[in-house]
Amino acid sequence: MNLYLSRLLLNPRSPRVANELFHPYEMHRTLAHAFPEEAFTAKDGEEKATVFLFRAEEEDNARPFVTVYVQSVLEPDWTKIPNRDDYLHDSPESASVSCKDIMPAYQTLRDGQILSFRLRANPTKRIGKTNADLPGKRVALLREEEQVEWLARKGRGDGTEGTGGFELVMNEGAPSVTVVPEGKKFGRKTENEQKHEMTHNAVLFDGLLQITDADAFRGTLLRGIGSAKAFGFGLLSIAKRP
Numbered sequence: 001m002n003l004y005l006s007r008l009l010l011n012p013r014s015p016r017v018a019n020e021l022f023h024p025y026e027m028h029r030t031l032a033h034a035f036p037e038e039a040f041t042a043k044d045g046e047e048k049a050t051v052f053l054f055r056a057e058e059e060d061n062a063r064p065f066v067t068v069y070v071q072s073v074l075e076p077d078w079t080k081i082p083n084r085d086d087y088l089h090d091s092p093e094s095a096s097v098s099c100k101d102i103m104p105a106y107q108t109l110r111d112g113q114i115l116s117f118r119l120r121a122n123p124t125k126r127i128g129k130t131n132a133d134l135p136g137k138r139v140a141l142l143r144e145e146e147q148v149e150w151l152a153r154k155g156r157g158d159g160t161e162g163t164g165g166f167e168l169v170m171n172e173g174a175p176s177v178t179v180v181p182e183g184k185k186f187g188r189k190t191e192n193e194q195k196h197e198m199t200h201n202a203v204l205f206d207g208l209l210q211i212t213d214a215d216a217f218r219g220t221l222l223r224g225i226g227s228a229k230a231f232g233f234g235l236l237s238i239a240k241r242p
Contacts, residue, residue: 003103003222004075009089009096010066012058016087017066021056024232025187025198027068028054030087034076052076053224053235055120065089071235073222075099106218113211114169115238120182121226122200122233123150138227140201144179147203151177154225155209164225165217169208177207187231200228208241 010017020027031054032040039051052072066089070076078097081087088096123141141147148168152175157163168175182202211217224234 001073001103002075002101003106004070004072004099005102006070006072006076006078006097006099008068008070008078009091009094010056010068010087011089012064012066014086016083021058021066023187024056024185025230027056027232028230030081031068031070033080033082034070034078035072035074039074050223050229053229054232055118055235055237056232065091065094069235069237071102071224106221109211109214109217111211111214113214114241115209115211116241117205117207117209117239118237119151119205119225119235120233121151121203121205122228122231123147123203124201124227125150142201144181147179147205148175148177151205151225154220155212163213163216164220165213165215166209166211166220169210175207177205180204180206185231187228198228198231200231200233202233209238 012018016030020030031052035051051074052070054068054070057067057069076099078084078099090096123146124138125141126138141150152168155164155166155168168177170176180203182204185200185202187198187200221236221238225236226234228234
């Protein structure tokens with residue numbers, strides 16, 4: 001199979017871009033134009049597939065654009081973004097859109113390999129009843145140690161699901177990970193003709209991980225980590241250490 005990673009440079013002076021940074025689900029709706037509508041429709045008896053994951057990164061003042069990374073199981077057609085001339089950053093120095101198949105690189109990942117990673121996530125836990133009929137209320141994890149343990153648990157598995165195929169690298173007894181709280185992200189979503197206002201707590205993780213099961217880890221890369229993926233969470237980006 002293929003797995004595509006796109007990089008889009010957005011125009012920060014666009015009112016539409018500014019609105020989408022504040023309401024990430026609107027950015028999801030814009031990015032979805034690059035894929036066939038039927039890709040988002042679940043077949044009978046199947047769960048709706050995650051067609052793409054994305055993460056927006058606002059640069060410092062030295063770079064007058066917003067970078068958005070999009071990982072997708074289908075090859076995107078970015079010409080289908082509506083009003084793209086205002087939406088994308090126009091620069092002779094950098095292409096506003098680039099895309100490559102990253103699956104060949106991911107196929108070379110091996111057990112024991114140490115990688116740098118970045119992840120914006122919405123760390124949560126469920127409280128109350130957790131059976132199939134009453135799944136319990138999802139609440140945000142606000143303390144840094146809880147957030148790091150949440151990520152570590154995603155790597156090793158929690159007994160109810162398989163391993164995520166990785167563990168956090170330890171340094172002098174502590175995980176080699178930096179945690180940056182980014183505050184609340186707001187979203188508006190319409191389902192079954194009903195509008196829902198949603199709030200998520202954004203946390204940016206940067207650090208080192210070690211692969212414990214390469215096949216399981218590739219599955220984690222494909223699925224993403226955590227909830228609220230349509231709101232810009234869950235994309236696990238990795239890089240080889242120099």
